Amino acid sequence: MGRLDVEEALEAVEMVRRMNLDVRAVTLGVSLLDCASPDPSELCERVKRKLLDVAGDLVEVVEEVEEELGVPIVHKRIAVTPCCLIVAPAARELGEEAALQLADALDEAAEEVGVDFIGGYTALVYDGFAEGDEVVLDTIPEAIERTERLCASVVVADERYGINMEAIKRTAEAVKETAERTDGHGCARLVALTNAPENTPFMAGAFHGVGQPDACVNVGISGPGVVRAVIEELGDADFRTLHDEIKRTAFKITRVGELVGRRVAERLGVEFGAVDLSLAPTPEEGDSVAEILEGIGLESCGCPGSTAALHLLMDAVKKGGAAATSRHGGYSEAFIPVSEDAGMARAAKRALTLEKLEAMTAVCSVGIDMVVIPGDTPVETIAGIIADEAAIGVATGKPTAVRIIPAPGKEPSDEFEMGGLLGKAPVMDVSDYRPTMFERRGRIPPKFPR
Amino acid sequence: MTRAVVTVIGVDRPGIVAGVSRVLADHNVNIEDISQTVLRDIFAMVMLVDLSEADVSLKELRRELERVGKELGVEVVVQHEDVYRAMHRV
Numbered sequence: 380m381g382r383l384d385v386e387e388a389l390e391a392v393e394m395v396r397r398m399n400l401d402v403r404a405v406t407l408g409v410s411l412l413d414c415a416s417p418d419p420s421e422l423c424e425r426v427k428r429k430l431l432d433v434a435g436d437l438v439e440v441v442e443e444v445e446e447e448l449g450v451p452i453v454h455k456r457i458a459v460t461p462c463c464l465i466v467a468p469a470a471r472e473l474g475e476e477a478a479l480q481l482a483d484a485l486d487e488a489a490e491e492v493g494v495d496f497i498g499g500y501t502a503l504v505y506d507g508f509a510e511g512d513e514v515v516l517d518t519i520p521e522a523i524e525r526t527e528r529l530c531a532s533v534v535v536a537d538e539r540y541g542i543n544m545e546a547i548k549r550t551a552e553a554v555k556e557t558a559e560r561t562d563g564h565g566c567a568r569l570v571a572l573t574n575a576p577e578n579t580p581f582m583a584g585a586f587h588g589v590g591q592p593d594a595c596v597n598v599g600i601s602g603p604g605v606v607r608a609v610i611e612e613l614g615d616a617d618f619r620t621l622h623d624e625i626k627r628t629a630f631k632i633t634r635v636g637e638l639v640g641r642r643v644a645e646r647l648g649v650e651f652g653a654v655d656l657s658l659a660p661t662p663e664e665g666d667s668v669a670e671i672l673e674g675i676g677l678e679s680c681g682c683p684g685s686t687a688a689l690h691l692l693m694d695a696v697k698k699g700g701a702a703a704t705s706r707h708g709g710y711s712e713a714f715i716p717v718s719e720d721a722g723m724a725r726a727a728k729r730a731l732t733l734e735k736l737e738a739m740t741a742v743c744s745v746g747i748d749m750v751v752i753p754g755d756t757p758v759e760t761i762a763g764i765i766a767d768e769a770a771i772g773v774a775t776g777k778p779t780a781v782r783i784i785p786a787p788g789k790e791p792s793d794e795f796e797m798g799g800l801l802g803k804a805p806v807m808d809v810s811d812y813r814p815t816m817f818e819r820r821g822r823i824p825p826k827f828p829r
Numbered sequence: 830m831t832r833a834v835v836t837v838i839g840v841d842r843p844g845i846v847a848g849v850s851r852v853l854a855d856h857n858v859n860i861e862d863i864s865q866t867v868l869r870d871i872f873a874m875v876m877l878v879d880l881s882e883a884d885v886s887l888k889e890l891r892r893e894l895e896r897v898g899k900e901l902g903v904e905v906v907v908q909h910e911d912v913y914r915a916m917h918r919v
Contacts, residue, residue: 383834383862383863383864383875383876383877383913384864384917385864385865385866385873385874385875386866387913387916387917388834388836388875388913389836389838389873389875390916390917391834391908391912391913391916391917392836392838392906392908395906395908396904396906446887446888446891447887447888447909448908448909448911448912449891449906449907449908449909449912450908450912631915631916631917634915634916635912635915635916637915638911638912638915
């Protein structure tokens with residue numbers, strides 16, 4: 380290494396100490412395809428054995444790397460093969476109970492290994508329902524209620540196959556029932572996905588796709604605080620300068636993610652998968668994507684100009700991040716979850732409406748995320764919100780998601796506390812007019828290729 | 830070989846360099862490079878140190894330097910060399 384540069388060394392230190400730079404998630408993807416069995420208890424036994432075998436050292440290794448590098452790593456997680464693909468033989472024996480036992484087994488393994496979330500209670504229904512999809516989809520609310528760490532997802536649409544409107548309606552029903560069973564909180568572990576990435580480290584939508592190796596490590600970076608500080612320092616710089624500095628910052632953040640992922644994978648003896656370039660906020664003050672947008676020049680996130688600001692941010696983050704890792708994956712976008720981002724939660728009391736949020740998701744993935752709506756919102760309205768987001772995903776070819784919380788007993792402008800890193804948010808107003816389209820059956824066809 | 834970047838930040842006063850270097854010397858940690866500056870009225874020193882002959886791990890060295898830093902009224906941060914290199918060297 381050449382001579383030390385004091386300013387550069389200070390920058391690395393300041394990023395971690397004062398700007399909340401961290402690696403948001405290290406997620407170990409594990410294939411469970413070899414665990415399927417017609418005997419439900421055999422299935423659960425194999426799943427647990429495999430997870431303890433492959434992921435047993437995950438937490439220890441990640442903490443070791445964290446200490447060694449001096450960079451905080453916030454979450455350790457596991458993503459598994461979508462349960463719909465392995466549960467069918469056992470479900471033929473035991474019906475829905477087989478899926479619920481599998482949910483318990485995953486949750487128990489996650490607890491034993493010491494990870495905070497395990498993702499993959501997933502139904503892949505964008506082009507129709509298979510046997511395994513049916514049992515997973517029908518058991519999501521109960522599976523979430525009886526577990527603590529399990530994350531569920533339903534892939535409802537894909538640009539190549541279209542939008543499964545029946546699946547969207549059933550997912551909306553699952554959202555509603557989950558909210559009722561868990562006083563809203565379980566909805567943080569349930570997401571409807573479009574163009575779902577098969578290697579994202581971020582929950583609740585993480586699962587381990589069938590094209591992936593037996594096990595691999597994916598890393599999610601963070602760093603809204605760092606980007607915000609950079610923008611603040613630039614003052615009234617022109618757009619190109621802003622873009623350039625954000626890009627450089629994204630490069631540095633991503634390189635740290637790449638370093639962490641490489642090291643963890645090497646020590647676990649598994650492949651290093653991808654770095655998800657997403658800027659992931661936390662409720663902590665200053666670690667907010669909304670504040671970055673406001674720093675670019677908005678009185679409140681959600682006012683006119685918000686979509687343009689987000690577009691500038693996203694393009695710069697991607698260009699900088701892509702130069703820092705040869706394998707970007709997952710969403711690689713800015714997350715704009717309402718409850719998890721203190722600035723977004725503040726904006727939801729000011730300029731930000733659900734409709735403007737939807738418009739903003741047209742230029743960044745992830746979609747309507749961690750949005751709290753009134754508990755009495757009808758299923759059709761929730762389905763309509765999911766369908767709109769699916770249409771944006773299909774039309775733009777980007778992954779999008781809906782993670783929405785119809786909080787029981789809550790009304791617009793009430794506060795809803797999710798707890799911890801999930802944050803809190805005001806209840807957002809939804810339209811009183813509801814879609815009637817879900818009385819129809821079937822799917823919206825795939826989009827015409829551009 | 831394990832190398833680390835030791836950064837010391839605080840209000841300038843006598844004894845900072847001596848205090849930090851003493852810990853390094855006590856544990857047989859070699860200083861390969863050292864730069865210092867006063868940035869925005871704050872004293873800042875950066876050292877590149879080599880731990881290959883050291884009698885402590887990086888983790889233990891970090892703990893001890895953080896403790897000594899507190900006594901001296903400065904902030905001491907120890908990062909693996911690779912973090913600095915990843916961010917600033919292409």
